[in-house]
Amino acid sequence: MSEKHEASGVSTTGHVWDDDLADLTNEPPKWWMLGLTASALFVVVYWLYYPSIPFATTNGFFKGIGGWTAIKEMEADVGEVEAVRGKFEARLKGMTPAAILADSELTEYVTRSGKVLFGDNCAACHGQNGIGTHDKEGLFAPILNDDDWLYGGKIEDIHASIEGGRQGMMMAHKDMLSAAEIDALANAVAKGQPTSTPLFAAKGCTACHGEDGKGNQAMGSANLVDKIWRFEVRNDKLNDAENMKRLVEGSKRTITYGVNSGDPQGRAAVMPSFKEAGKLSDTEIKKLAVYVYKFGGGQSDAPAAAAAPAAGAAK
Ligand code: HEC
Ligand code: HEC
Incomplete structure (x- = not known):
């Protein structure tokens, strides 16, 4: 029951509302029909090649003629990665951290796995990328990227x-x-002039x-003249005088109650041994040493080009 549409001269389906x-x-x-047919064909091929249609009566499904499974694909990928890693890991075993550092290819490899190891084992105390962590009493674990x-x-x-x-x-x-002596010492220390x-x-x-x-680095007794503080970080919201006041208070506390001294008010600063705890393998510890060194603050045997650290930065 088609009529012609006046304006276009084409037949209508009978649904005509107005002119x-x-x-x-x-x-x-044509292009649209071609596209439709191609997609329909694609679906059929895809269904046949890959695991697809579930069987209605059993728990099974049509496995596909291509033999593809997700597990196989993953195993192939992992196999590739393991082959590359295996080569590197074998070389790392017999090397010192310094030798690893001298090899740029190995260093790059180690730095990548070091990032994961650091995130899992160290960041809780040292912060992501070694920026240090604070508790209410100041810097708990030292900054490692300076x-x-x-x-x-x-x-x-660093390895040790x-x-x-x-x-x-x-x-x-x-x-x-x-109290007066502690006060005098704290003020001298806070100025970076203990002597x-x-x-x-x-x-x-x-x-x-x-x-x-x-x-003295052998005992970790902080340098008191470099104006870099182990337990304090400069608070940029405060002015110089306020920061100095905080520093004096912090130093008083360190001097009064000590560090790892057994005094309940003393500062706690314990870095666990990762070898003793059996938490990390020798190779993992080497990787971490190189990774931490590569934060940028590592020092070579050559005399360090002593760049002046930012005032009030922390260790
Ligand atoms: C439980 C907290 C904690 C964990 C976990 C921890 N550290 Fe520490 N780390 C510390 C503290 C606290 C110190 C400082 C010790 C001190 O003041 O005597 C320290 C010191 C260090 C130092 C020496 C810094 C310097 O200035 O000489 C290095 C290097 C270091 N840690 C690396 C690591 C690495 C790498 C990991 C992970 C494998 C790690 N730490 C895990 C708390 C931690
Ligand atoms: C038995 C050795 C020892 C003696 C004695 C000692 N210190 Fe310390 N001091 C340390 C060590 C070690 C640290 C670093 C602790 C740490 O971070 O693990 C430290 C840290 C400090 C700090 C914190 C430094 C910072 O960067 O925040 C101050 C301040 C300080 N000492 C002042 C003094 C003063 C003042 C005296 C003398 C009254 C003194 N110390 C005596 C070992 C000692």
Whole structure:
């Protein structure tokens, strides 16, 4: 029951609303029909090749004529990765961290797996990328991506820190010093001039921090003249005077109650040994040493080009 549509001269399906609006019986364009047929064919081929139609009566499904399974594909991928990794891992076994560092291809490989290891084992304390972590009392675990080191920044030192753990010890001085003495020492230390008070030598601080106050990496006794603080970070929201006040308070606390001193108010700063705990293999520890070194603060055997660290940065 088709009528002609007046405006276009084409037959209609009978659905005519007015002169402008009607269902015409035009054929769909060729390109469209081709596309439709091609997609229909594709679906059939795809269904036949890949696992597809579930059987209605059993738990099975049509497995496809291509023999493809997700497991096979994954195994092939993993096999490829393992083949590459195996080569590297075998070489790493007999190498020192310094030798790994000297090989740019190995260093790149190690840095990649080091990132994962660091995230899993270290970031909880040292922060992602070694930016350090704070608790309410200040910096708990030291920043690892700067060039200031308590225990040394050579690859061997970093390796030893991770392998054996670290635990600096400074006794509490609350029973040895008067409040005025602690105050004087804290103010001198906060200015980065510990030796400006005779108390520094007289009260035995030099035994660990050295005659010049520069510390001793063998025992991790912080350098007190570099204006980089182990437990404090500069708060940029505060002005210089307010930051100085915080620093004096923090230093007072360190001097009064010590570090890992057994005093309940002392600062706790324990880096666990990853070898002792059996948590990481020798190779993993080497990888981490190279990874941490590569944060950019690692030091070579050549005398360090002493770039002045930003004032108030932390260790
Ligand atoms: C439980 C917290 C904790 C974990 C986990 C931890 N660390 Fe530490 N790490 C510390 C503390 C605290 C110190 C500082 C010790 C001190 O002050 O004597 C430290 C010190 C270090 C140092 C020496 C820094 C310097 O200035 O000389 C290195 C290097 C280091 N850690 C690397 C790592 C790596 C790599 C991992 C992961 C395998 C790791 N740490 C896991 C808490 C931790
Ligand atoms: C037995 C050795 C020892 C003696 C004595 C000692 N210190 Fe320390 N001191 C340390 C160690 C080790 C650290 C670093 C602790 C850590 O981070 O693990 C430290 C850290 C500090 C810090 C924190 C530094 C920072 O960068 O935040 C201050 C401040 C300090 N000492 C001041 C003093 C003063 C002042 C005296 C003398 C009254 C003194 N110390 C005596 C071992 C000692």
